[in-house]
Amino acid sequence: MGDQNAKRIIHEILDSAGIGTSGDQPCDLRIKDERFYRRVLSDGALGLGESYMDGWWDCEKLDEFFCQVLKSDAEEKVKNWKIAFHALRAKVLNIGNKSRAFAVGERHYDLGNELYRSMLDKRMVYSCGYWNGAKNLDEAQEAKLDLVCRKIGIRPGDRVLDIGCGWGGFAKYAAEAYGAHVVGVTVSREQVSLGREMCQGLPVELRLQDFRDINEKFDHVVSIGMFEHVGHKNYRAYMAIVHRCLNDGGSFLLHTIGNNVAQVTTSQWLGKYIFPNSVIPSMSQISAAAEGFFVTEDIHNIAKDYDPTLRSWFDNFNRSWNKLRGRYGDRFFRMWKYYLLSSAGSFKGRHQQVWQIVFSKNGSPGGYRAVR
Numbered sequence: 001m002g003d004q005n006a007k008r009i010i011h012e013i014l015d016s017a018g019i020g021t022s023g024d025q026p027c028d029l030r031i032k033d034e035r036f037y038r039r040v041l042s043d044g045a046l047g048l049g050e051s052y053m054d055g056w057w058d059c060e061k062l063d064e065f066f067c068q069v070l071k072s073d074a075e076e077k078v079k080n081w082k083i084a085f086h087a088l089r090a091k092v093l094n095i096g097n098k099s100r101a102f103a104v105g106e107r108h109y110d111l112g113n114e115l116y117r118s119m120l121d122k123r124m125v126y127s128c129g130y131w132n133g134a135k136n137l138d139e140a141q142e143a144k145l146d147l148v149c150r151k152i153g154i155r156p157g158d159r160v161l162d163i164g165c166g167w168g169g170f171a172k173y174a175a176e177a178y179g180a181h182v183v184g185v186t187v188s189r190e191q192v193s194l195g196r197e198m199c200q201g202l203p204v205e206l207r208l209q210d211f212r213d214i215n216e217k218f219d220h221v222v223s224i225g226m227f228e229h230v231g232h233k234n235y236r237a238y239m240a241i242v243h244r245c246l247n248d249g250g251s252f253l254l255h256t257i258g259n260n261v262a263q264v265t266t267s268q269w270l271g272k273y274i275f276p277n278s279v280i281p282s283m284s285q286i287s288a289a290a291e292g293f294f295v296t297e298d299i300h301n302i303a304k305d306y307d308p309t310l311r312s313w314f315d316n317f318n319r320s321w322n323k324l325r326g327r328y329g330d331r332f333f334r335m336w337k338y339y340l341l342s343s344a345g346s347f348k349g350r351h352q353q354v355w356q357i358v359f360s361k362n363g364s365p366g367g368y369r370a371v372r
Helices: 003-016 035-053 062-071 074-078 081-092 103-109 113-119 137-152 169-178 189-198 232-245 268-273 283-290 303-319 321-328 330-348
Strands: 029-031 057-059 159-163 181-186 204-208 218-224 246-259 295-301 352-360
Touching (some): 035 268, 103 189, 137 169, 137 246, 137 352, 169 181, 218 232, 232 283, 268 330, 283 352, 303 321
Parallel strands (some): 218 246
16 A cells, blocks of 8 residues: 555544644644554554654654544554454463463563652552542552452451562552451562562562462452453463462452453554553453352442553653663653553543452352442
């Protein structure tokens, strides 16, 4: 296809989303390299992200651009055979199998603790905050951790498993505020190393371990922002393992990003540069995986809170960039900015959700009272 035809088609798609290329609106694109049009038409989301990383286009407010694009379904209009092949590959292969489990740790979470210290709150919680009355990121993350503890009804001395524990933010809070004894597992060496320092002196054990290797009993199980890395072929096995580990009468809280429709793969750009072998589950996929193992006690959607969380992360990252530049380089800055702000736009436009789901094995004795 010729460059002019590609340009015409992309302009039509942008027009349908209310986006121009003049720069008059904050969501407008500023095209710096005319090859942009053919690249996006040829490679879809991957081409859009890579051309931004290469400096071929810019935008005053990336989050607003993505909010508009996703609400208008413009992304669907540029899908091609390469994307279809990507989805077919995910259907055939088990992208979340045990042999690939540590890839996301090595390529994303092990990028460096200095990066995440600069970006996250003081507890280093790398998931959606809870901004109900919170004035800043620290307050929003502490409110989220407290909400999780209250939802599962932690009592002093309870043994809690945290699947995908990160740097131990939840484990540390649950131990300090509620007297819990917490075992956390992660696939990131960097997280385990720093997390053990942060939780020193508390009844907290952090392990470099795949969730499939856990075979112990706990009073409660939590998983905050990890289910996105499990892979659709492993959802049922994941639920079976949690069921095996959870004592009768205990609660399991699953905190996960959610898709509005069932998918088996993620965006090609996000999969290549940010979260390898990852996919966002739909409610129907979660429900099918849990059927027969758990009673669903409560579903709480806090998706509106991820937009301010992600924008806070970007603001922190942006302010800290001068001390990070030497290690990561300017192309990384554009990649990370694109990741954080495109994600913010996705949640702002409600293209994706954030669910906190409370499960019990056989129904909570006396019934479950929803906590907010």
